[in-house]
Amino acid sequence: MAERTLRGARLGGQSFEDERGIEFAARQQVGYNCPQGHFFEITMSVEADIPAQWECPRCGTVALSAAGILPEAKAEKPVRTHWDMLLERRSVEELEDILTERLELLRGGEIGPAHLHRPSKAKKKANA
Template identity: 70%
Template sequence: MAERALRGARLGGQSFEDERGVEMAPRQEVAYVLPDGRTFTVTMAQEADVPLQWEDPKSGIVGRLVDGAEPEAKDEKPVRTHWDMLLERRSVDELEEILTERIELLRAGEIGPPHLHRRGKKTAASRR
């Protein structure tokens, strides 16, 4: 078993592949500018779609493509809240009426958790 081991080689430490005869893909240098005016470059493949924004590897701030076109503004829908969706189904008067009915049922002990129901007209002294 020891005879088959690779002597003097660190596993995972270095590659035994040789780069001779390997042709690299054509590349391009793409420049991005940060909001504070500094620029940085990113090496990309020649046929790659160049994004309009890229994060600076040193600072983590997102930079914009130098001489890049402005991104198209997307039509964003306003955020719909639960209240907005409820008002699509019911009017405010209907909601007030339903609320009044539910409060009456809750106070009567017909709905709700059992520990909130009233137990007749017992006083604190009679429960002891």
């Protein structure tokens, strides 16, 4: 295996290209103030949209832009409850009808657990 290795060059460690003729993108330093009192700067492109907040490299808390850029307020969706979703599918009248039907079936012993059913008077007389 030693015969097949490349000698004289560290692969990936060095680039043999030089920087002549290369024009780098314009850059700017953007400062951020951490709530813990840290100040740091990030190098960004001049064309980039500057974020209003950035994670502090020292403590990990969210730091705000020193240039006074404020974060956008996110529109919060109202909380949808089960009842709200149910009312999207059925009206209150339909729900009352369904409840009445289900209660009749439950009281008649056609649905529900067996220990909730009361034997009817006709069944008691037939068994006696």
